[in-house]
Amino acid sequence: MTTTTAPSTLIAAGGGALLPAVSIHGVSKAFKLPHRQYHTLKERALHPFTTRTYDLLQAVDDVTVDIAAGEFFGIIGRNGSGKSTLLKCLAGIYDIDAGGLAVRGRLSPFIELGVGFNMELTARDNVMINAIMLGLTRKEARARFDGIIAFAELEEFLDMRLKNYSSGMIVRLAFSVAIQVDAEILLIDEVLAVGDARFQQKCFDEFHRLKREGRTILFVTHDMSAIERFCDRAMLLERGRMIMMGEPATVARRYNELNFGKTIHEASEQVAGQEQASEHRDAFIVDGWFEDTDGTRIPAIAHREWCTACVEVHFNAPLDDPIFGMTLRNDVGATVFATTTALDIGPSGHFGAGETVVVRMRFETWFTQTRYTLTPSIARGGMGADTIDLRADLASLVVHGGNFTTGVVDLPHEFQIERR
Amino acid sequence: MSSTQTQLEARRYGPNAFGDDLRRFVNLTLTLATTDFKLIYFGSVLGYLWSLIRPLLFFSVLYLVFTEIFKVGQNDPHYNVQLLVAIILWTFFLQATSGCVQCLLGREGLLRKMRFPRLVIPLAVTLTALFQLATNLIPIVIFAVASGVLPKPGWLELIPVILLLAMLAAGTGMLLSVLFVRFRDIQPIWDVSSQILFYASPIIYPVYYYSAGGRGSKPPPHLALHGLGRALMANPIAALIAQARTALVGGNANANPSAAYALGGRVYVLIPLAIIVLVFILGVWVFNHEAPRISENL
Numbered sequence: 001m002t003t004t005t006a007p008s009t010l011i012a013a014g015g016g017a018l019l020p021a022v023s024i025h026g027v028s029k030a031f032k033l034p035h036r037q038y039h040t041l042k043e044r045a046l047h048p049f050t051t052r053t054y055d056l057l058q059a060v061d062d063v064t065v066d067i068a069a070g071e072f073f074g075i076i077g078r079n080g081s082g083k084s085t086l087l088k089c090l091a092g093i094y095d096i097d098a099g100g101l102a103v104r105g106r107l108s109p110f111i112e113l114g115v116g117f118n119m120e121l122t123a124r125d126n127v128m129i130n131a132i133m134l135g136l137t138r139k140e141a142r143a144r145f146d147g148i149i150a151f152a153e154l155e156e157f158l159d160m161r162l163k164n165y166s167s168g169m170i171v172r173l174a175f176s177v178a179i180q181v182d183a184e185i186l187l188i189d190e191v192l193a194v195g196d197a198r199f200q201q202k203c204f205d206e207f208h209r210l211k212r213e214g215r216t217i218l219f220v221t222h223d224m225s226a227i228e229r230f231c232d233r234a235m236l237l238e239r240g241r242m243i244m245m246g247e248p249a250t251v252a253r254r255y256n257e258l259n260f261g262k263t264i265h266e267a268s269e270q271v272a273g274q275e276q277a278s279e280h281r282d283a284f285i286v287d288g289w290f291e292d293t294d295g296t297r298i299p300a301i302a303h304r305e306w307c308t309a310c311v312e313v314h315f316n317a318p319l320d321d322p323i324f325g326m327t328l329r330n331d332v333g334a335t336v337f338a339t340t341t342a343l344d345i346g347p348s349g350h351f352g353a354g355e356t357v358v359v360r361m362r363f364e365t366w367f368t369q370t371r372y373t374l375t376p377s378i379a380r381g382g383m384g385a386d387t388i389d390l391r392a393d394l395a396s397l398v399v400h401g402g403n404f405t406t407g408v409v410d411l412p413h414e415f416q417i418e419r420r
Numbered sequence: 421m422s423s424t425q426t427q428l429e430a431r432r433y434g435p436n437a438f439g440d441d442l443r444r445f446v447n448l449t450l451t452l453a454t455t456d457f458k459l460i461y462f463g464s465v466l467g468y469l470w471s472l473i474r475p476l477l478f479f480s481v482l483y484l485v486f487t488e489i490f491k492v493g494q495n496d497p498h499y500n501v502q503l504l505v506a507i508i509l510w511t512f513f514l515q516a517t518s519g520c521v522q523c524l525l526g527r528e529g530l531l532r533k534m535r536f537p538r539l540v541i542p543l544a545v546t547l548t549a550l551f552q553l554a555t556n557l558i559p560i561v562i563f564a565v566a567s568g569v570l571p572k573p574g575w576l577e578l579i580p581v582i583l584l585l586a587m588l589a590a591g592t593g594m595l596l597s598v599l600f601v602r603f604r605d606i607q608p609i610w611d612v613s614s615q616i617l618f619y620a621s622p623i624i625y626p627v628y629y630y631s632a633g634g635r636g637s638k639p640p641p642h643l644a645l646h647g648l649g650r651a652l653m654a655n656p657i658a659a660l661i662a663q664a665r666t667a668l669v670g671g672n673a674n675a676n677p678s679a680a681y682a683l684g685g686r687v688y689v690l691i692p693l694a695i696i697v698l699v700f701i702l703g704v705w706v707f708n709h710e711a712p713r714i715s716e717n718l
Contacts, residue, residue, distance in 0.1 A: 031716060042605065092535030095434030095712035111533050120459055132451045133534055135444065 020066035021185055021216040027099035029060040029089055059085040061240035070214040074227040074234035074248055076255050082240040083220045087187050105184030113174030119163040126162055130177045144180045152176035172199055179206055185216045224252040224400045256300035281388055282317040288376045288394035301365055303402030308362045311376040315355045321347040321381035324359045331371045336408045366409045367399045437711035439537030452544035457551045471555040479504050496675055501564045502665040506623040508556040509661055513589050514614055516549035520593030521600050521607055531715045538711040542597040546590045569669055577667035585660050588696045594703030598710045601717050621657045627682050639675035653682050659692035
């Protein structure tokens with residue numbers, strides 16, 4: 001893609017930061033969604049005077065940002081927030097309605113990798129075609145061919161038709177082509193969701209290498225841990241508007257609030273509905289939530305941070321040594337942690353009728369990233385363990401960050417290799 | 421950087437018909453066309469041989485049907501060669517144009533994911549058809565020589581004829597492809613229109629069928645077209661095919677007239693030529709106008 005508006009050497013000379021690699025100035029892009037689509041001439045002829053009404057979907061709304069050469073820039077936002085549209089405008093796939101765009105240097109888009117592939121052709125042919133589509137000359141493509149195949153680790157399958165490839169292999173091949181194009185600016189749109197863990201790691205290593213080489217990378221993802229690990233800066237989009245820009249960790253936190261902020265309200269509404277039935281019990285659970293170390297209610301927390309699970313209990317009758325229990329379950333419903341006051345502190349003491357207490361359980365979040373729910377319970381002390389009240393999945397907490405592993409927990413650990 | 425400068429860059433930046441690098445434009449068109457051409461017989465046992473065998477077999481059938489059963493042009497000893505050249509020229513035009521109708525939809529994946537000059541797509545379709553025409557010319561030569569028509573310098577006239585036909589096909593293809601994005605009816609409309617065009621052009625019948633009372637088995641002693649016949653002759657397809665037949669076989673000017681002779685003067689050749697140029701310009705203009713929004717309108 002030879003949309004070089006300034007010589008690329010200018011960017012390579014970097015240091016003094018001459019011009020940003022990517023300038024986005026008040027860019028807006030709207031899609032017209034007709035109420036009734038007139039797709040045929042007949043319809044047009046039959047309704048010549050019907051004015052075409054349409055909804056205007058403002059996909060990107062007045063976004064301004066300058067991305068310096070060599071920056072690893074994250075773009076995050078919920079589905080439909082306009083991040084992919086913005087990337088497609090940058091890639092020159094969509095025309096913009098207003099504002100200005102400038103991209104200085106060769107650009108390689110990683111948007112739905114492998115779309116240009118023809119399943120009937122061999123990997124060899126497809127690599128050549130894709131490389132040429134991405135802006136290489138035939139000669140350049142031939143020169144880089146071996147490197148592409150080596151990176152994709154598909155040497156043995158060179159002459160196999162692509163339709164016999166697995167989807168992971170196709171993405172690997174497409175990724176290799178796109179990365180070997182040697183672009184100064186890379187647009188990466190959630191391409192890492194595919195491919196096995198080892199290849200993902202390899203891609204990230206490659207991004208790191210490119211970053212060290214001073215390439216500019218624009219990265220769209222839902223993976224907040226990746227944003228925090230790689231990006232220098234991040235931008236949060238919501239309904240096409242940029243609502244936040246800055247430190248990746250801060251932006252990631254704001255994103256999680258946007259996503260999971262609702263959960264707390266929903267949960268408290270549920271509680272309100274159940275209160276009626278609970279009032280006759282000797283004790284009932286009023287509310288449950290998670291707090292951070294400052295005592296603020298939180299919907300999400302970063303891996304390895306301290307978190308407190310809280311339960312508010314109201315007593316209708318006096319009780320001696322009731323057992324407060326808390327169970328944490330993950331998104332697939334597996335119990336990852338369960339504890340009770342009986343196990344931990346023993347007898348809990350006497351509680352009088354009309355009393356309201358808050359039970360807090362503080363823990364360090366060693367869980368891997370996903371959603372967890374809190375199921376609090378209260379039971380009579382003694383042998384019977386007669387449950388007075390239990391609220392399944394009353395509060396929810398999303399853990400983000402940390403290593404992405406298949407385990408349920410990501411414990412602090414250390415390796416030691418000893419030679420004998 | 422001043423804001424006006426940024427504005428200018430933005431205008432240049434969106435997707436367009438031509439791109440900003442001629443070399444890349446040519447490279448892409450060639451790559452897409454050769455890939456498509458490769459794919460036609462890909463995976464078949466005989467592979468490329470089919471591109472020779474298929475037209476050869478196809479011609480044999482046509483030859484039998486038209487000269488032995490319908491007995492068209494039986495007074496002309498080289499009618500078979502004329503028929504074949506007319507058929508392959510028409511086949512090229514039809515393949516190119518009907519291939520163009522849905523070509524943008526077919527390449528939707530590319531259009532929605534990559535920045536490249538949009539015009540490459542219909543041009544590659546036309547080029548693929550041109551490659552097929554080139555392979556079809558080989559059996560034509562075999563047939564011609566076998567039926568006693570020997571190669572002569574006049575055959576070179578086929579080159580400008582084919583180029584003009586390619587220009588017409590490309591212009592029509594650009595129009596059809598980009599209009600299809602807006603109106604899906606282009607498909608049936610073109611199916612019917614191309615059929616009409618086929619029977620309105622002197623492809624399976626000789627040019628003198630256009631003259632009043634010329635539908636007999638014998639060509640008129642002096643060919644003069646009037647009214648509808650002459651109007652039909654101004655159709656660029658008819659003119660080009662008439663010219664190709666004369667160039668290849670020659671012979672009696674009344675039985676097998678050149679475009680100029682059939683139209684009644686060299687000046688009148690400008691009409692079909694003007695139509696070709698106009699269709700091409702219109703095609704480029706409409707395509708260029710629509711190009712920035714193709715990917716979102718699809």
